[in-house]
Amino acid sequence: MAKNPFERVVAVEIPDPKAEKLDIPKKAIYRLSIYHRCLQKLLGNGVDMVSSTTLAKAAGVKPAQLRKDLAYFGQFGTRGLGYPVELLGNTIRETLGREHLQPVILVGAGNLGSALLRYPGFEKEGFEVVAAFDANPEVARVRVTTVPVMADGELERFVTEHPVKLAILCVPAEFAQSVANRLVAAGIQGVLNFSPIVLEVPPDVTVNNVDLALELEHLGYFIR
Numbered sequence: 001m002a003k004n005p006f007e008r009v010v011a012v013e014i015p016d017p018k019a020e021k022l023d024i025p026k027k028a029i030y031r032l033s034i035y036h037r038c039l040q041k042l043l044g045n046g047v048d049m050v051s052s053t054t055l056a057k058a059a060g061v062k063p064a065q066l067r068k069d070l071a072y073f074g075q076f077g078t079r080g081l082g083y084p085v086e087l088l089g090n091t092i093r094e095t096l097g098r099e100h101l102q103p104v105i106l107v108g109a110g111n112l113g114s115a116l117l118r119y120p121g122f123e124k125e126g127f128e129v130v131a132a133f134d135a136n137p138e139v140a141r142v143r144v145t146t147v148p149v150m151a152d153g154e155l156e157r158f159v160t161e162h163p164v165k166l167a168i169l170c171v172p173a174e175f176a177q178s179v180a181n182r183l184v185a186a187g188i189q190g191v192l193n194f195s196p197i198v199l200e201v202p203p204d205v206t207v208n209n210v211d212l213a214l215e216l217e218h219l220g221y222f223i224r
Contacts, residue, residue: 108170
């Protein structure tokens with residue numbers, strides 16, 4: 001790879017993300033996750049250094065946006081070499097809290113929930129689904145073999161007895177808000193919501209919505 005003498009690159013000092021939680025906007029956190037995934041692929045391919053132009057292209061952002069996002073870790077000033085792939089990947093991983101597997105629970109082990117429970121990519125990205133909950137656990141257990149499926153009445157007890165702060169919500173829309181209320185009351189701080197409804201939660205609880213039908217509708221607009 002040709003060196004760019006005008007490339008703004010390696011951080012002179014990268015602060016320890018564990019020392020003080022960085023105040024990073026939600027959209028930037030999302031992009032950091034994408035950068036981390038790209039860096040892991042580069043590292044797996046034996047790449048030690050990468051330019052901001054190359055990393056930005058792999059992540060689907062502009063180089064200026066990438067440099068702005070990485071500036072949260074400190075001042076970047078060395079020119080001509082590129083970012084150290086392993087160091088940058090480790091820094092982002094620690095900032096995102098992925099140095100250890102984060103436990104996650106899933107509520108609603110129906111067709112979609114069961115498919116998610118069988119998805120092998122969570123651990124690769126630093127997450128472990130430790131338990132699932134369903135109104136009909138006996139039926140759900142037929143679909144799921146590796147994750148324990150419990151009755152939904154055991155939800156609060158499990159969350160309070162285990163260090164779980166993240167939940168995946170896959171229940172029908174009419175039950176989503178009530179289940180979300182229970183999750184929040186039990187101590188859940190982040191919800192990945194697959195139910196087609198906008199949840200009302202306290203300001204200190206983060207909800208990411210995944211509306212599959214809405215995403216298809218968006219794609220359908222461009223296929224004419």
